[in-house]
Amino acid sequence: MNGLFISLDGVDGAGKSTQCRLLADWLRAQGRNVVICHDPGGTDLGQQLRDILLNYRGTMSLTAEALLFMASRAQLVAEVIHPALAAGKVVICDRFLLANVVYQGHAGGLDPAQLWNVGLFATGGLEPELTFVLDLPLEVSFARRKQSADRMESRGREYFGRVRAGFLAEAQRRPQRICVVDASASVEAVQERMWKGIQGLLANG
Secondary structure (H helix, E strand, C coil): CCCEEEEEEECCCCCHHHHHHHHHHHHHHCCCCEEEEECCCCCHHHHHHHHHHHHCCCCCCHHHHHHHHHHHHHHHHHHHHHHHHHCCCEEEEECCHHHHHHHHHHCCCCCHHHHHHHHHHHCCCCCCCEEEEEECCHHHHHHHCCCCCCCCCCCCHHHHHHHHHHHHHHHHHCCCCEEEEECCCCHHHHHHHHHHHHHHHHHHC
């Protein structure tokens, strides 16, 4: 079997972690060997960078922030994703390069096209065959969040409005690779939509 790379992304509170786990369970039931990872993180180096990104309390420029994400992702690709794909496994990643393009690009003001270019350099040109963007209205997203916000989550409502708009804009621009899923639906309905979305990829793999 060929390897398959899928990522989940979207606004906070959309249920990415739960949906990653359920999708992995479903794929394993289909006989596929599955690896779940999260970005940033997933390696020793990546976890240290993740801690800085989420908890650093000093001043950090958006460019520095984006490049720390890229560094963590480069290590994740080299250490986890590439070997898994080479072994014919399915990789499900909780966030990937699209998140940089949206959070530091569309929402933060950096150039999304430049972020795509730098991001693809960091991954050696690797990107998911399909990314599911779990979409939620902002009021639902904020209501679902945990009480204590990390450095990224503490940005204001206007910022996260741009985040949501950025995800939708990128999905419209790249419909062959990005699929928007209504995350306000039931957990089961979201899963079913995702199952349907990857049927063709599984058939080809």
